[in-house]
Amino acid sequence: MKIAIANPQGALPILDARLLPENAAQVASNVDLRSGTLRPQKGVGAQATLPATINPANLYHYNVGNNGAGYWFSWGDEYDIDVVRSPIANDAYARVYWTGQGAPKMTTLALATGGTEPYPSDWLELGIPAPSSAPSVSEPVGRETPPNTAIETVYVVTYVSQYGEEGPPSDPSRTILRWDMVDDAPQGGEVEVSLPPAPSSDYDITKKRLYRAESGGEFQLVTELPVSAGSYTDDTLSEKLGRALLSLTWDRPNPGMTGLTALPNGILAGFFDNTLCFCEPYLPHAWPVNYQLAFQENIVGIAAISAGLLVVTEGKPWIVTGHTPAAMAQMELDVNQPGIAKRSVVDMGGYALYASHDGLVAVGGSEARVVTQTVLTREQWQALNPDTIHAYRYDGKYLAFYEGGCFTFTPGQGIEFHDVTAQAGYYDLLTDTLYLIQGTDIVTWEGGPAMTYTWRSKINEFPPGAAGFTCGKVIAYDYPVTLRLYADGVKALDQPIQSAGMFRLPPGYTLARDWEIELSGTNEVSSVQIATSPGELI
Numbered sequence: 001m002k003i004a005i006a007n008p009q010g011a012l013p014i015l016d017a018r019l020l021p022e023n024a025a026q027v028a029s030n031v032d033l034r035s036g037t038l039r040p041q042k043g044v045g046a047q048a049t050l051p052a053t054i055n056p057a058n059l060y061h062y063n064v065g066n067n068g069a070g071y072w073f074s075w076g077d078e079y080d081i082d083v084v085r086s087p088i089a090n091d092a093y094a095r096v097y098w099t100g101q102g103a104p105k106m107t108t109l110a111l112a113t114g115g116t117e118p119y120p121s122d123w124l125e126l127g128i129p130a131p132s133s134a135p136s137v138s139e140p141v142g143r144e145t146p147p148n149t150a151i152e153t154v155y156v157v158t159y160v161s162q163y164g165e166e167g168p169p170s171d172p173s174r175t176i177l178r179w180d181m182v183d184d185a186p187q188g189g190e191v192e193v194s195l196p197p198a199p200s201s202d203y204d205i206t207k208k209r210l211y212r213a214e215s216g217g218e219f220q221l222v223t224e225l226p227v228s229a230g231s232y233t234d235d236t237l238s239e240k241l242g243r244a245l246l247s248l249t250w251d252r253p254n255p256g257m258t259g260l261t262a263l264p265n266g267i268l269a270g271f272f273d274n275t276l277c278f279c280e281p282y283l284p285h286a287w288p289v290n291y292q293l294a295f296q297e298n299i300v301g302i303a304a305i306s307a308g309l310l311v312v313t314e315g316k317p318w319i320v321t322g323h324t325p326a327a328m329a330q331m332e333l334d335v336n337q338p339g340i341a342k343r344s345v346v347d348m349g350g351y352a353l354y355a356s357h358d359g360l361v362a363v364g365g366s367e368a369r370v371v372t373q374t375v376l377t378r379e380q381w382q383a384l385n386p387d388t389i390h391a392y393r394y395d396g397k398y399l400a401f402y403e404g405g406c407f408t409f410t411p412g413q414g415i416e417f418h419d420v421t422a423q424a425g426y427y428d429l430l431t432d433t434l435y436l437i438q439g440t441d442i443v444t445w446e447g448g449p450a451m452t453y454t455w456r457s458k459i460n461e462f463p464p465g466a467a468g469f470t471c472g473k474v475i476a477y478d479y480p481v482t483l484r485l486y487a488d489g490v491k492a493l494d495q496p497i498q499s500a501g502m503f504r505l506p507p508g509y510t511l512a513r514d515w516e517i518e519l520s521g522t523n524e525v526s527s528v529q530i531a532t533s534p535g536e537l538i
Contacts, residue, residue: 001467002531003460003515007036010414014377017516020458026516027456028416034395037477038455038525041418045447050074050440051117059426059437062119064094064109072442074118075101077423080342082259087266087282093163097126097284099270103255106285108163124204127252127285128167131157131196135210137176140233143188150177151214151238155193158247160207160224165285166247169211169219170196180237190235198227211245214238219245250286253277257287259342263304267325271299276311278325291325300339303352307365310352312339317354317361317368335368337361343390346398353398353411355386360398362411371411392427394434394445401425401436419451449522456518468510471502472530473537478523485530487512496521502534 011028012020020026032039050056050072057077063070075081079100086095093108104126115121135155153176156169179189198205206227211219212234221242222234256272263269266282276293280286297315304310308321311330315338322328337356339345344355351364359372359381372381388403397408406418422436425445434445460467474481480496487509497503519525531537 002529002536004529005457006527008038008455010416012375012414013380014375017459018461025455027454030418030451030453031416031455040450040453040522042446043448043451044443047444048442052440054118056437057423059424061426061428063430071113071119073120084260084262084268099258099260104253104257125202128159128161128165128203129199129252130168131170133196134171135173136194137173138192140188140190140192144186146177147179147186150179153178153212153214155212156219157195158209159198159205160209162204162206168247168250181235190233193232193234195230249288251289253287259302261302261304274298293330301342301345303345303347305347305352306350310363312345312354314338317363333368340387341389346391346393348393355389375415392425392434452522454520457516460515464511464513468532469505469530470532471504471534473502474528475500475526476523481521481523481525484518486516488514502537
């Protein structure tokens with residue numbers, strides 16, 4: 001008779017220790033079980049130090065410049081930041097966008113790194129405002145009587161930033177008669193247009209564009225002017241008008257918008273209160289109000305998954321699908337699992353996970369379910385302070401940090417806890433590295449030396465006297481490995497195993513009924529066995 005453990009599994013705290021599946025654990029701490037062996041989880045490795053001028057709780061690795069090393073962006077714990085890189089192909093300005101620091105922001109390489117740390121050192125408000133007043137129009141001095149061909153004309157003005165971002169138009173001017181100044185036309189067909197002043201430098205506006213509409217038609221470009229221009233005399237022939245006004249609905253994002261997320265087709269999404277917002281494709285500064293979707297409850301967090309955009313609310317979750325922001329469809333999922341932590345919402349590939357009151361909820365396609373209900377009771381889950389979770393997808397696992405610790409979880413498997421804490425993190429897809437903030441230090445997950453693991457088996461139950469174990473063997477890649485053996489809850493053995501050879505167990509436990517095996521150390525273990533005779537060991 002023997003106990004043999006190979007291919008150790010994670011912990012299932014919900015089950016009684018006697019009822020655990022074979023190879024499942026009562027305790028799985030600092031273990032890496034991906035290879036089917038009992039391997040120590042690597043600790044964190046030092047990477048960089050952030051300025052102590054803030055209490056950093058948000059992190060982003062800006063992979064631009066600095067001789068290829070990039071720059072670290074960080075924000076204090078008073079903010080909840082979401083950062084997205086520019087969806088614009090070959091963006092000459094290397095722009096990034098973020099929410100959570102007041103109104104949504106945008107920066108460039110030059111702005112972000114032009115000052116001192118912490119970076120970004122400077123930024124602009126996202127979006128371009130509409131002029132605060134309409135242009136005013138008047139007839140030139142000496143205007144003659146308009147001909148029968150005179151056209152009713154109105155004007156609008158837009159602002160344009162240094163980066164080519166155009167904002168929504170002003171209110172229209174009053175209607176005025178104008179006519180093309182051709183050889184046989186009376187004098188005075190041109191129109192004097194007074195332009196509204198530009199706002200402050202928060203938007204880096206460098207140009208104004210003047211548009212006019214004739215006889216109720218669409219607005220077309222008359223001219224582009226320096227931002228300092230206060231007036232313009234319009235004598236442009238109708239046939240010389242430029243392109244139509246495109247930015248009619250290109251509003252600035254709502255100042256309370258947060259949760260900035262990148263979707264396919266150059267679309268960004270965000271939310272405020274119970275409202276989901278989308279930008280114009282490949283135009284992150286333009287957020288038309290008519291692209292907004294309202295939900296019954298306030299939104300907690302969003303994540304882009306293969307099935308669409310998951311919208312976690314204070315009520316039921318939703319899936320939003322569509323290829324263009326003008327044609328998005330909402331589908332409510334029939335599960336009463338509100339989200340409780342914005343940063344717990346993680347895209348896991350074909351599905352997403354988020355924290356609810358009852359456990360982790362998995363959403364894939366049109367289905368949602370609590371996937372930790374076979375691992376943790378509701379009380380055990382609540383003990384992990386799930387409303388404090390910030391989580392990341394790492395090597396196929398859900399890696400979550402909470403107030404007090406850290407765990408990794410994969411649906412259908414157990415859970416493993418780790419002796420690591422962090423205020424925040426950032427997964428860098430480019431380098432496949434998870435960076436964490438500890439105090440003012442940036443560290444890398446799995447970048448340091450092995451941690452000391454502890455793995456404890458289920459309670460293996462035998463009839464009294466039937467399991468007179470006398471010997472054992474631990475197969476490891478290196479030694480020592482500490483083995484602890486418990487008989488009826490009493491520690492029968494606690495010793496370092498130095499080799500793959502057989503070792504003897506202490507006498508006096510032949511009547512023990514319950515047996516548990518615990519391993520700890522920093523060396524990888526392939527299997528462990530205890531048996532009643534040496535011939536049973538392999």
